[in-house]
Amino acid sequence: MGFFTGFAPTGKAPGLSSRSVISSNNSSAETLHSPPQQHSSRNLISQQQQQQQQQPQPQPQPQPQPRSSSGIQDPSSPDLKTEEEVEEVVTGTADLGSKLKLTPRRLIIIITPTNARDPHQGVHLRRLANTLRLVPPPLLWVVVEPSAGKKKELSEMLRSTGTMYRHLEYRENFTAAEAELEHQRNLALKHLERHRLSGIVHFAGIHSVYDLDFFDHLRETE
Numbered sequence: 001m002g003f004f005t006g007f008a009p010t011g012k013a014p015g016l017s018s019r020s021v022i023s024s025n026n027s028s029a030e031t032l033h034s035p036p037q038q039h040s041s042r043n044l045i046s047q048q049q050q051q052q053q054q055q056p057q058p059q060p061q062p063q064p065q066p067r068s069s070s071g072i073q074d075p076s077s078p079d080l081k082t083e084e085e086v087e088e089v090v091t092g093t094a095d096l097g098s099k100l101k102l103t104p105r106r107l108i109i110i111i112t113p114t115n116a117r118d119p120h121q122g123v124h125l126r127r128l129a130n131t132l133r134l135v136p137p138p139l140l141w142v143v144v145e146p147s148a149g150k151k152k153e154l155s156e157m158l159r160s161t162g163t164m165y166r167h168l169e170y171r172e173n174f175t176a177a178e179a180e181l182e183h184q185r186n187l188a189l190k191h192l193e194r195h196r197l198s199g200i201v202h203f204a205g206i207h208s209v210y211d212l213d214f215f216d217h218l219r220e221t222e
Contacts, residue, residue: 106219107138107199109192112206113184114145114154115177122153124206129161135215140199141165142191144184146172166191 110132114121125143132141141161145154147169158165170187174180185203192201200221204210 105136105138107140107197108135108215108218109140109142109197109199109201110204111142111144111185111188111201112204113181113188114143114206115180116146116148117177118206121206122157125154126157128204128206128208129157129163131210131212132163133161134212137164138199139163139215140197142168142188144168144170144188146170146180 112125112128114125118124129141132139141158141163143154143158143165145151145168151169155167158167168187168191170183172183174183189201191197200218202218
């Protein structure tokens with residue numbers, strides 16, 4: 001008779017162990033190949049944004065001011081805020097600054113003797129007054145006449161000219177015209193000296209005719 005040994009079969013043990021090993025290998029593989037977490041990607045984005053903010057931003061370059069073809073700055077530029085600056089730009093004196101010194105015009109003093117014996121004296125004086133009115137100021141017109149003359153008529157004419165004037169009179173009587181003319185000129189010069197009026201003196205007769213350029217050259221006289 002045959003007999004059976006008491007050893008149990010061991011065929012299934014290797015299968016169980018192989019499954020457990022495979023299962024453990026699969027779990028480790030899943031662990032190794034699992035996708036990264038969402039919060040790690042957010043941290044990476046926030047770090048990139050911080051790096052961009054820390055980088056220095058480029059400074060804007062100043063825009064050149066508009067200039068005209070003559071090289072003068074445009075008065076409509078927003079940097080020009082005051083009327084004085086606009087005027088300097090228009091006149092071309094913005095680059096000069098404080099070096100520019102304005103020279104005032106010199107005073108012109110016109111002395112005109114009169115002749116009461118001339119019947120057309122009023123017409124000649126009005127023509128001379130119309131010429132002096134066009135001369136740029138300052139200008140002083142000194143008119144000398146005898147007290148026996150037509151004082152009222154001459155005074156009204158002088159007030160209507162719009163020119164700064166002085167009306168002088170004298171009481172002396174003269175028989176010679178040259179002596180009377182010399183007396184009128186000296187009387188006007190004494191008046192200027194008494195009132196300390198400084199300027200360029202010119203003796204203009206009532207029959208004189210002038211061009212306006214003459215007075216510009218007269219102011220340049222040293």
